[in-house]
Amino acid sequence: MSDAAIHIKSLRVQYGRFTAVDNLDLEIRKGELFGLLGPNGAGKSTTIRVLIGQRRPTGGSVSVLGHDVVREWARIKPLFGYVPDRENHFEEFTGNRNLEFFAELYGVPRLRVRECLEMVELEEAGNTLVRGYSLGMRRKLLLARALLHNPRVLYLDEPTANLDVHSAEVVHRILRERVSQGATVVLTTHDMDEVEKICDRVGIVCKGKLVALDSPLALKQRHTERQTDVILATGERRTFDMDRDADRQALADLVRAGATASLQTREFDFHATFLKLTGQAFE
Numbered sequence: 001m002s003d004a005a006i007h008i009k010s011l012r013v014q015y016g017r018f019t020a021v022d023n024l025d026l027e028i029r030k031g032e033l034f035g036l037l038g039p040n041g042a043g044k045s046t047t048i049r050v051l052i053g054q055r056r057p058t059g060g061s062v063s064v065l066g067h068d069v070v071r072e073w074a075r076i077k078p079l080f081g082y083v084p085d086r087e088n089h090f091e092e093f094t095g096n097r098n099l100e101f102f103a104e105l106y107g108v109p110r111l112r113v114r115e116c117l118e119m120v121e122l123e124e125a126g127n128t129l130v131r132g133y134s135l136g137m138r139r140k141l142l143l144a145r146a147l148l149h150n151p152r153v154l155y156l157d158e159p160t161a162n163l164d165v166h167s168a169e170v171v172h173r174i175l176r177e178r179v180s181q182g183a184t185v186v187l188t189t190h191d192m193d194e195v196e197k198i199c200d201r202v203g204i205v206c207k208g209k210l211v212a213l214d215s216p217l218a219l220k221q222r223h224t225e226r227q228t229d230v231i232l233a234t235g236e237r238r239t240f241d242m243d244r245d246a247d248r249q250a251l252a253d254l255v256r257a258g259a260t261a262s263l264q265t266r267e268f269d270f271h272a273t274f275l276k277l278t279g280q281a282f283e
């Protein structure tokens with residue numbers, strides 16, 4: 001049996017004449033935490049909209065856990081949870097009541113509402129109207145809602161936007177726990193530190209096309225250099241590529257001759273990798 005949870009084949013999505021997703025091929029494995037990355041307008045949310053059935057592909061096909069998203073939608077719907085980029089809670093209900101509403105829809109016991117609120121550390125705010133929630137609390141309530149029915153696939157559109165450091169870590173821990181229990185998690189984010197910390201693999205899209213696919217570590221090793229910035233005793237600034245023999249030798253000679261005033265080494269950098277792969281790096 002295939003170890004892919006999600007098969008995206010030649011996916012094309014158009015808004016009128018504009019192509020937002022352009023012939024995208026991607027396989028996301030079961031039990032991995034996958035980051036879908038790209039600059040603003042790259043087509044990430046559009047791809048997720050197809051996965052959650054909000055947008056029909058213009059061309060190509062997408063299957064989730066063996067079911068086609070268009071033809072077998074009813075089979076897919078109970079299998080996934082979704083955290084949208086914009087919240088859509090009932091403002092005049094408490095956090096508890098918001099979740100109870102969805103628990104009834106999913107047919108899950110009320111006890112699960114309490115569990116999910118505890119998971120995101122909102123148990124004390126359960127009886128407060130959502131109108132009084134902070135931005136971070138609202139995002140955590142979205143995650144709690146998406147977890148109610150214990151889905152096998154979880155899609156999250158920028159799940160840690162507006163979260164403080166501790167809350168972001170709570171979310172990271174929950175997502176890693178889900179994948180360790182066999183769930184597949186797909187998220188979009190603009191936070192490259194988050195990507196390096198929690199993603200098993202990433203797909204980078206740019207103008208609707210996939211431009212890179214691998215683990216964050218493999219991508220940064222392949223696409224960025226280790227460099228050393230040097231200020232010479234004369235005040236001149238030079239940069240040496242530590243992956244080139246000639247540069248390493250030249251730097252060693254300068255150090256031996258006592259010609260360097262300061263040295264600073266830059267290791268592989270995922271931010272730089274992302275900018276380079278999406279054509280946004282400064283020359």
Ligand SMILES: Nc1ncnc2c1ncn2[C@@H]1O[C@H](COP(=O)(O)OP(=O)(O)OP(=O)(O)O)[C@@H](O)[C@H]1O
Pocket residue numbers: 015018020038039040041042043044045046047
């Ligand atoms: N409903 C729509 N009608 C017309 N164009 C749209 C619509 N939704 C998105 N687009 C366009 O499609 C392109 C891809 O948008 P999408 O929201 O998928 O990008 P994204 O990668 O999620 O960006 P961001 O990081 O800014 O959220 C953009 O150029 C956007 O303007």
